[in-house]
Amino acid sequence: MEALKHILRKQPDKLHLLTELLETSVDGTRDIFVNRPLSMAHIRYIGFDMDYTLAIYNKREIEDLAFRLTLIKLVGLKGYPEDILTLPYDVDHVIRGLLIDHRKGNLLKINRFKQVCRVHHGTQPADLSLYFNDRINQSDMQRFASVDTLFSLPEAYLYACMIDRLEAGDLGAKDYTTVFEDIRYCIDLIHRDGSLKSEITRNLARYIYRDPHLPLTLDKFIQSGKRLFLLTNSEWFYTDLVMEYLLETDTLGYQSWRDYFEMVFVSAGKPDFFKGQNPFQVVNPDTHEETPFEGDAFVPGTIYSRGNHLRFEQLSGAQGNEVMYVGDHIYGDVMRSGKDSNWRTVLVVQELEDELGKTEELEERHQRLKRLSNRRDKLLYELHIHSSHLHSLESLKVAISNFSATELQVLHRTEEELQESIRKCQKEIAKTEEKVAALRQELSRSYHPLWGPLFHDGDEISRFGDQVRDYACLYTSRVSNFFFYPTDRYYKSLRDIMPHDRWMELSR
Ligand SMILES: [Mg+2]
Structure with a gap:
């Protein structure tokens, strides 16, 4: 009821939002799940990542775009055969949480005990015995790469396709690792040289879904006294365009998207933001020029870049445990902030809605x-x-x-x-x-x-599920799910069960 009243008060003409709200609020796929108890009443600051957190990308379109642009770079810069340009992208081939073993040319799904559950060599299933006596050290970057963001799915599928081509003898003297390095170089390049972002910004509606409940959710937090900030690794020019698209002006009386956030931090360089000591810079929003920030408090309306979480706490006056940070990247947003700071964390797992929908069906x-x-x-x-x-x-x-x-x-x-x-x-x-x-x-x-x-394999929790459980206080499919909950809610975790807790049940 509180959510309904909020819409009626803020947007009396938005009847479609009410209809959507009524449909959504009974749909369990939009729930917020609790790993560790979190009292919203104690949270004074709420920070948001942008890409795949506030901005929900159209998975199929953006992955296809990244795949295609990377193929062009592989042909142009690394001498890959031109016919790879016609390869179709298969959006359903890989899932998050896999590991790329670039010493063996494989994709792996492992469980929380680091046991390999499934193996693919290139795009083909391979025998588990390949890893019979192999201890998987996922932090061994010389051998493994983690498919832990939605941005990394096209990279994993491209690697699988190129391993097929390598085995067919089409890539000359390259080996499994070189192919991985070529792909990593080219996919990094499309992010760095602006080719990916310039295409997205040309057609934001094609690549980004505008969630109608997002502005209402942010507004609801603001009305309840929470202080919001944006903390993204994206550059200012891109952040400005995407956020403007997401939070269309005038609807709730905000003049600009920047009015929703007390502080805006771009090019933040996470995970270094949580463990490094980079000083904050001030970004000129018109010229994009950056100058060192020398003040002793943040100035509302100013755009900052780089920085670190300790200095953030000093300048904002926030205690670590009064800050809740919402992001989609297990390592960069949730694990590092949880390990190196006292910030409370929320992980956005876009796939949850499909996964839960499937569970309901089954x-x-x-x-x-x-x-x-x-x-x-x-x-x-x-x-x-x-x-x-x-x-x-x-x-x-x-x-x-x-x-x-x-x-x-x-x-x-x-x-x-x-x-x-x-x-x-x-x-x-x-x-x-x-x-x-x-x-x-x-x-x-x-x-x-x-x-x-995604979260399991057989009776075991998958590595991805384990990381979500270990590092995020809360997890949910999108930011606007908070709209359906009171802003002072106490999120309580379910009782944890140990094997011996089942003794009574089994012995009866
Ligand atoms: Mg992100």
Whole structure:
């Protein structure tokens, strides 16, 4: 109701927003999920990243664009065959959270124990035995690259395509690592030399989705006394164009998008912003010229660049734990801010809406899998109990030699009964396990035919899921989901379960 009143007060003519709101507010895919408790009442400052956080990109269009521009660079600068220019982009081939092993030319999905769950060599599935005895050290940059932002998906798919070409003998003397380095160089270049951004800014509506609830959400935070700031790695000229597009003026009485934010930081150089000591610069919004900032407090309306979080806290007067930062990059936005500062963090995971929508669609099968898995776990528990009784009985027979004939008969009969129960349990476990494996595979393919669900693999949490859980206080699919919650809400985490917590349930 609070959200409805807010719209009616601010935009009485926006009936379509009310309709959308009513539809969205009952849709669980737009929920906010809690890893660590967070009290919004204690948050005074809310910072936002821009790309893939405030600005939701049209995945298909932008990835295709990045793929295409990189192919042009590979042909022009690195001598790749011209016919690669006609390669179609497959937006569904890779998912976030994969690792590129550029020593072996593979894409990997690993779980939270750093075990490899799925392997592709180029675009083709490969055998897991390739990694049988291989310890995956994901921070070994000499060997692995992490597909951890949505910007890196076209890079991963391009690598897979080029490995196919390498294996077909089309890339001369290049090896797996050189191909990776060529692609990384060219994709960095399209970001650096402006080719990607100039195309996006020519047609913002094609590449960026304008979320109608975003201005309302920011306004709601402001009305409740929160102080907002923008902290992005993008340059001023690009930030200005994108933000202007996102927060169209006049609707809520703001003259410019800059009026939503008390402070604006561009070219922030995250993750260095959280661990380095770069001084702040002042950006001239007209000439884009940067000069050192020498004041002892931020001046509202000024554009700053570079900087670091400690100086931010001194100049703004914010305590670390009063700041909540919302971003989409696990390493640059959430992990570094969580490790090197006391800032509370929110991760925007755009894929959540699809992932949760799929889970809803597959609910009946998920319930069946849960029942089967519970049955298997219960049987395993029973097997453990029978086996330990049998073991105790055998130890008893060794320890005590003077049993009477009747006692020995009883012992023998009990032993036979236990052995029979163990055989039954083992048979039932094998049957149930087979059903679990088949159903799990079917479910997994429904999420993604090649890589399965984003947050899991089999019974385990994926590396991506593990990072989301470890580093983000909250996670959600988009910033405007906060619109549906009170601005002083206490976000409470669910009770954490340890394996021994299931003991009662299994032993019944
Ligand atoms: Mg971003």
